[in-house]
């Protein structure tokens with residue numbers, strides 16, 4: 001076999017290794033990432049929203065469902081974590097778990113209602129339900145701070161195995177967040193490689209055939225939806241700790257739109273694409289918003305150009321061109 | 326009357342209505358266990374519609390479907406597969422971006438490990454072995470690592486048969502498995518079907534009567550959504566009405 005293989009280019013071989021060891025490669029990259037980004041807060045933004053896009057991609061890229069309501073999971077994860085910390089004095093670790101659990105619950109409810117529909121209706125139902133979540137949190141002002149957002153999610157030090165780490169130090173903060181994102185990435189990869197991951201691909205490829213094989217497509221979609229919500233909820237909880245505040249905009253539908261853009265920019269259905277997409281989006285935003293207040297217009301133009309000329313996204317196109325066959 | 330256990334699948338007064346259009350009307354048939362039964366009829370006769378009702382793709386508007394005595398009229402599509410009914414579609418229906426091997430492996434997995442989330446799919450090598458064995462049995466042994474969309478049309482049809490066999494069905498349903506095939510591919514497919522039918526119950530939808538006459542033990546003839554005739558190939562050959570329908574179509 002090896003003798004017959006065509007000579008491989010260096011890039012191809014290199015990307016082949018990356019694809020085979022996707023967790024190690026992604027983690028290695030993220031460990032070094034703060035060194036190449038202008039400042040650590042931006043690196044942490046990319047890290048956390050990259051996780052958000054990763055969770056979204058489970059549904060969009062791997063199961064073939066386009067949700068326009070994922071802000072609901074990022075937001076309820078963030079609020080769940082923040083409220084637990086601010087109002088109930090829960091420890092930081094417990095607060096993260098509570099935020100993630102709340103998002104999972106919200107995903108179960110929205111998913112249960114949405115998976116009955118398909119295509120554009122699915123997108124509309126998730127959008128409408130996520131707006132309900134927005135208004136629910138908006139109205140619960142005593143708990144959520146209403147339109148001012150939830151303030152005071154201040155975490156100065158965190159105890160890890162008896163060590164006290166300063167969460168105010170941006171480097172420490174980045175690597176604490178990375179510990180959680182890293183575990184999530186590992187779990188995500190396990191999930192994709194599992195038999196259930198194969199079912200998700202089958203549903204994405206051909207729902208009718210999956211059904212004819214004996215798969216309960218509706219149940220599969222619901223499980224994928226809930227898991228996707230859980231990953232996005234974890235991202236939300238980490239974001240609350242990172243920002244020390246939960247802006248109400250977290251739940252806004254524009255946040256749902258952002259993750260669609262990130263996933264498409266990076267490459268839907270690719271493992272590393274969500275982080276590439278989040279980095280591209282946030283770097284563009286960071287650079288352009290200094291230059292012009294119309295930065296969203298330019299981000300939009302870049303996005304449209306990508307959809308037209310690189311529909312597989314940045315990472316997806318690289319894999320297509322140089323990736324392992 | 327046949328003994329109840331001889332009947333694997335039966336429809337009782339099955340009808341199907343598409344927004345006012347009666348595609349199927351009052352079809353009552355008993356399919357015998359272990360036999361190869363062909364459903365024939367001119368284009369538009371309602372064969373695919375009947376096939377879809379039998380395979381659970383959609384429920385009948387009226388009437389009942391009994392599989393081994395169990396009423397499946399309102400069962401959801403995936404329950405048909407779990408009950409032991411497998412099918413290949415008239416229009417090729419595979420997982421295009423997955424390899425041939427993964428297509429079959431996923432179909433096998435449907436029987437055992439639907440919601441296994443935390444183990445690696447490679448941790449179950451027996452599924453890969455079985456997939457390779459099935460692929461070899463339909464003549465795709467050397468194509469197993471190709472993506473399904475890269476396979477030739479005839480190969481995709483064979484792949485679909487392998488996927489249908491993956492769940493070890495008690496009943497195999499095939500809708501025009503030779504549609505769009507070259508004469509060479511058609512001959513191979515008919516040979517494969519003959520081998521498959523030696524070991525299990527097969528119901529085959531076919532538009533070309535000539536293809537199935539020498540192969541099947543029973544024939545069902547549909548016309549304008551109704552059951553026109555039923556019997557052995559000799560009965561059907563001798564049936565004037567059937568001959569008229571087919572001659573009227575210019576086919577025979």
Ligand SMILES: Nc1ncnc2c1ncn2[C@@H]1O[C@H](COP(=O)(O)OP(=O)(O)O)[C@@H](O)[C@H]1O
Nearest residue numbers: 343346348366367368369370371372373374375
């Ligand atoms: N989903 C559908 N909606 C409306 N009409 C349909 C549908 N499917 C089939 N028909 C109609 O039902 C009739 C029978 O179709 P079909 O079962 O595909 O015939 P066959 O497979 O025997 O060629 C045709 O007139 C066809 O136009």
Ligand SMILES: [Mg+2]
Nearest residue numbers: 372373374415
């Ligand atoms: Mg047909």
